[in-house]
Structure formats: structure tokens, C-alpha cells
Amino acid sequence: xxxxxxxxxxxxxxxxxxxxxxxxxxxxxxxxxxxxxxxxxxxxxxxxxxxxxxxxxxxxxxxxxxxxxxxxxxxxxxxxxxxxxxxxxxxxxxxxxxxxxxxxxxxxxxxxxxxxxxxxxxxxxxxxxxxxxxxxxxxxxxxxxxxxxxxxxxxxxxxxxxxxxxxxxxxxxxxxxxxxxxxxxxxxxxxxxxxxxxxxxxxxxxxxxxxxxxxxxxxxxxxxxxxxxxxxxxxxxxxxxxxxxxxxxxxxxxxxxxxxxxxxxxxxxxxxxxxxxxxxxxxxxxxxxxxxxxxxxxxxxxxxxxxxxxxxxxxxxxxxxxxxxxxxxxxxxxxxxxxxxxxxxxxxxxxxxxxxxxxxxxxxxxxxxxxxxxxxxxxxxxxxxxxxxxxxxxxxxxxxxxxxxxxxxxxxxxxxxxxxxxxxxxxxxxxxxxxxxxxxxxxxxxxxxxxxxxxxxxxxxxxxxxxxxxxxxxxxxxxxxxxxxxxxxxxxxxxxxxxxxxxxxxxxxxxxxxxxxxxxxxxxxxxxxxxxxxxxxxxxxxxxxxxxxxxxxxxxxxxxx
Numbered sequence: 001x002x003x004x005x006x007x008x009x010x011x012x013x014x015x016x017x018x019x020x021x022x023x024x025x026x027x028x029x030x031x032x033x034x035x036x037x038x039x040x041x042x043x044x045x046x047x048x049x050x051x052x053x054x055x056x057x058x059x060x061x062x063x064x065x066x067x068x069x070x071x072x073x074x075x076x077x078x079x080x081x082x083x084x085x086x087x088x089x090x091x092x093x094x095x096x097x098x099x100x101x102x103x104x105x106x107x108x109x110x111x112x113x114x115x116x117x118x119x120x121x122x123x124x125x126x127x128x129x130x131x132x133x134x135x136x137x138x139x140x141x142x143x144x145x146x147x148x149x150x151x152x153x154x155x156x157x158x159x160x161x162x163x164x165x166x167x168x169x170x171x172x173x174x175x176x177x178x179x180x181x182x183x184x185x186x187x188x189x190x191x192x193x194x195x196x197x198x199x200x201x202x203x204x205x206x207x208x209x210x211x212x213x214x215x216x217x218x219x220x221x222x223x224x225x226x227x228x229x230x231x232x233x234x235x236x237x238x239x240x241x242x243x244x245x246x247x248x249x250x251x252x253x254x255x256x257x258x259x260x261x262x263x264x265x266x267x268x269x270x271x272x273x274x275x276x277x278x279x280x281x282x283x284x285x286x287x288x289x290x291x292x293x294x295x296x297x298x299x300x301x302x303x304x305x306x307x308x309x310x311x312x313x314x315x316x317x318x319x320x321x322x323x324x325x326x327x328x329x330x331x332x333x334x335x336x337x338x339x340x341x342x343x344x345x346x347x348x349x350x351x352x353x354x355x356x357x358x359x360x361x362x363x364x365x366x367x368x369x370x371x372x373x374x375x376x377x378x379x380x381x382x383x384x385x386x387x388x389x390x391x392x393x394x395x396x397x398x399x400x401x402x403x404x405x406x407x408x409x410x411x412x413x414x415x416x417x418x419x420x421x422x423x424x425x426x427x428x429x430x431x432x433x434x435x436x437x438x439x440x441x442x443x444x445x446x447x448x449x450x451x452x453x454x455x456x457x458x459x460x461x462x463x464x465x466x467x468x469x470x471x472x473x474x475x476x477x478x479x480x481x482x483x484x485x486x487x488x489x490x491x492x493x494x495x496x497x498x499x500x501x502x503x504x505x506x507x508x509x510x511x512x513x514x515x516x517x518x519x520x521x522x523x524x525x526x527x528x529x530x531x532x533x534x535x536x537x538x539x540x541x542x543x544x545x546x547x548x549x550x551x552x553x554x555x556x557x558x559x560x561x
Contacts, residue, residue, distance in 0.1 A: 019231035076108035078187035096143035101164035194219035215422030225366035308466030326517035333357035360384035391415035462491035483511035
């Protein structure tokens with residue numbers, strides 16, 4: 001009989017262990033903390049140096065060892081300080097798709113005490129300009145496509161830009177410099193004093209008012225999330241009854257496949273940073289392609305596959321799944337959206353040597369939260385699992401009072417992995433963090449064994465394939481169309497994406513509007529994943545309640561599944 005969750009957690013996080021948990025204070029708030037947490041992210045990357053000649057980053061036919069990767073990190077850190085004049089606390093933006101230079105840039109930026117600002121590579125010109133200006137970034141590291149998309153704002157602000165992956169002979173603007181011309185391998189990382197409570201990153205998450213909010217995390221918060229993922233992996237391994245997880249089993253080379261964007265917290269923290277600290281090989285994908293993923297899994301003997309349920313669904317439902325050797329896989333899953341129970345069982349049947357895994361986290365928690373894996377996931381397929389004692393989870397009513405087991409309310413979390421607040425937005429911060437507790441905006445319940453069930457959203461938000469889509473932002477953009485009199489945006493179920501974006505519209509007299517016309521109108525205004533894929537036109541005003549709010553539950557019924 002396998003040991004209980006509580007017994008193994010006590011063993012892994014007990015006195016003298018690598019993941020020992022004790023009492024501490026962070027930003028004036030009493031917390032349960034990892035006693036042996038490194039002092040800053042720079043120390044985490046020093047751990048990565050110990051990987052030496054092991055393969056670290058793989059991209060197409062290119063490979064970098066840990067030593068070679070850290071040479072690039074050090075050289076870029078030196079260039080940012082000496083060539084670009086970046087100082088501690090300055091914001092440096094990254095705007096590119098998944099390239100090795102993204103990985104090197106993140107490590108270099110936070111290692112010199114600057115604040116890394118990953119921008120969503122799918123954003124439009126307007127959205128990218130907002131992120132650059134709102135964050136006050138002084139330098140941007142980008143690929144050619146994003147440089148073209150941000151040319152106007154960079155020229156207007158006089159922003160200096162470093163270009164990665166530029167083709168030979170490709171023209172660049174006066175404010176743009178090539179990576180190869182500036183980053184000189186062999187240059188040492190500049191010295192800097194970094195405190196655990198110093199800001200490390202600003203990750204943008206869509207806002208309910210139509211503008212993204214910049215979630216600021218400290219070095220300490222990110223490190224605690226990375227350690228929590230590591231501790232949880234050890235707990236799950238010790239509870240496993242699979243032969244390959246026994247202590248006397250031959251070690252398996254851990255290989256992560258990067259199938260989600262690095263500008264998302266999942267790709268950035270558990271996948272990228274987890275690979276840095278655990279000396280895992282990181283096989284990078286430029287963008288998601290299930291056939292390419294299957295090929296890479298077979299070629300590189302991938303063990304860890306972490307993304308959104310959409311990608312797990314694509315994997316096991318692919319007509320070509322049986323053509324490839326996927327026997328190396330140990331974990332398949334991730335987070336970003338609830339996984340249907342049918343997917344859980346199908347993953348268990350398809351991934352013989354491993355099994356499904358899901359987690360409940362968000363940008364504001366640096367991706368860490370309750371997780372569910374192995375037999376627990378099979379017996380509780382609709383639950384996102386349990387958390388380590390580093391994170392407290394409570395269900396609260398509208399007045400902020402804790403609710404008993406089984407009662408539905410708002411999910412609230414407290415832990416050292418929480419972000420410190422929203423950049424230059426004290427009001428939104430105060431609305432989200434109350435007495436050290438994060439109010440997630442999600443509704444759910446806890447059972448008697450501590451399993452969390454996420455059942456609805458209190459915030460008016462759609463979760464489409466792991467992307468947050470706030471209805472108010474999309475509604476505001478649609479309302480600019482002259483044919484629209486009223487509009488409500490809702491999320492409707494989709495087996496592959498979790499939810500898709502749908503719009504219900506009441507038109508002005510005599511007007512007409514179709515999906516294609518609406519898409520063309522919204523394309524310059526919104527990232528493509530935010531644009532409605534389904535449309536219902538009503539011949540009467542949209543239904544409202546006594547308070548004047550749209551009856552969105554009724555409007556969802558306009559879209560049969």
C-alpha cells in the first residue's frame with residue numbers, strides 16, 4: 001500500500017530536508033517558507049552552471065550545453081549593463097516567440113537585478129505598445145517580427161532594441177542592434193547586490209477594464225514557486241508504485257518539451273526555470289504542432305509534457321499517435337483550464353509509463369497551486385488536487401469568511417509564491433490581495449481530504465486554450481463597430497479548447513453583421529485568440545436582470561454544444 005499524501009509531504013518537507021518548510025516573514029506577512037530557498041534568482045542560475053556539459057537547450061538542429069548557455073547569459077548581462085546602460089530595477093522587455101535567446105535573455109535580465117517584462121508575442125501593435133509604455137521598459141530584446149510590429153512605439157520613445165534571429169543582410173532600424181554584434185561570449189556577468197524582495201518580473205495578464213495588468217513578482221516569490229514544483233515532484237515520485245520510480249531503479253534522463261509560450265507563466269516558471277535548476281534538457285518548439293511534438297518526443301525521449309488540456313487532447317487524439325514511440329513520457333498534462341474526465345482516463349490508457357497531471361495556478365501565483373497526479377487523479381478526475389503546506393487554500397463567502405468543507409465560494413490562496421501586486425495599480429492590487437490572501441475570482445469547493453474543485457468563475461473571464469480572455473475587453477472592441485447597439489461576450493464549452501469566445505449582439509436598425517466581417521473589424525484591435533469564433537444576432541434587446549446586467553447564463557444557451 002502506498003504511503004499517504006500527508007506522510008510523504010511530512011517526509012519531503014521535514015527538518016533537515018532539501019525542501020524543509022518553516023515559518024518566515026515576506027513583505028511583512030507571516031508565511032510558511034522554504035528554509036533553504038536561495039537568496040535570489042541569480043543564485044538559481046548559479047545552480048544551472050553545475051550542469052556543465054549536459055545538454056540543456058535544443059532548438060531544431062541546434063544544441064547548447066548548460067555551460068554554453070550560461071556563457072550566453074553572462075555575455076548578455078554584460079552587454080545590458082555596459083552597452084545599454086541598464087541599471088538595477090530598470091525594466092527590460094522580451095518580445096519574441098520561443099527561441100533559445102528568450103531563455104538566455106530572461107536569465108541575464110534578472111541576474112543583473114533588472115526586471116524582466118515578457119510581452120505576449122501574439123499581441124497586436126496596439127497591445128505591444130501598451131505593454132512597452134506601461135512597464136516603462138528602457139530596452140527591448142525581440143525577434144524581427146515583433147521589431148516590425150513595435151517599430152512606431154520604439155521610434156517614438158527612443159527605445160533601444162536588441163534583435164535576435166535576424167537573417168543575414170536583413171535591414172534594421174537605426175535604434176536596432178544585432179545580437180551577434182553586441183553579445184560577446186566570454187564577458188563576465190556584472191556584480192550586483194540583489195535582495196529576495198527585489199522585483200524580478202512583470203507578467204501581463206488581461207484586465208477586466210480592457211487593459212492588461214502587469215503582475216509583479218519578486219525574486220523570492222518565483223524561487224518559492226520553483227521549489228514548490230520540485231518538492232511536489234518528489235512527493236509524487238515517492239508515492240508512485242511504478243517500477244521506474246523506485247529508489248533502486250536506473251535513473252531516467254529528464255527531458256522537458258516546451259509546448260507553451262515562454263511569455264506565459266507555465267512556460268516560464270515550471271518548464272523553463274524548472275529545467276534550469278533540475279538540469280533537465282529543454283526541447284523547444286517555436287509554436288504548437290502536434291505532429292512535430294510527436295516527432296520530438298520520439299527523437300529526444302521526452303519525459304515531461306506540460307501545457308494546457310487542449311494540447312494533451314491533441315496528442316492522444318492524433319491519428320498519428322501510434323506511429324511514434326511515446327514510451328518515454330512520464331507526465332502529461334499541465335493547467336490553464338479544467339480537463340474533462342474522459343481526457344484523464346484516455347491519458348492514463350495512452351501514456352503507459354506515466355500518467356496525467358493537472359495543476360491549478362495562475363500568473364499571480366507564479367503558476368504554483370494545488371496539483372493532481374497518478375492514482376489521486378484517476379479517483380478524483382474532476383479535481384485540481386491538493387497543495388503542499390507552503391500554500392494555504394480556503395473557500396470564502398462574499399464577506400471573506402472561510403466556508404466549511406463542501407461549501408461553494410471563492411477560492412483564496414496565501415503563500416510566499418504570490419506576486420506582490422500589479423504594476424502602478426494600487427487599486428487593483430488592493431482588490432486582489434487582502435491581508436496577504438489572493439482572491440482568485442474563481443468559485444469552487446474543498447472536500448474532506450483537501451482536494452480542490454474549481455467549478456466556475458466569479459470574474460467575467462473566458463479561458464480559451466489556456467489564454468485568459470476578459471469579456472469586457474472584447475465587448476468594448478466590438479461596441480466600436482457602428483452596426484452594434486448592444487453586445488455581450490460569453491464563453492461556451494469546447495472539447496478541445498475548454499471554452500471558445502462567443503458574442504451575442506443586438507444590431508442598430510437596418511444593420512447586418514456576420515462573423516467574417518466582425519473578425520476583419522476586430523483583427524487590428526485584438527489578439528486573434530480573443531476574437532469571437534461564434535456569433536448570435538438577436539432581433540430584440542439582450543436580456544437583463546433587475547440590476548440591468550446581462551443574463552449571460554441565458555445568453556450561453558443561444559449556443560448549443
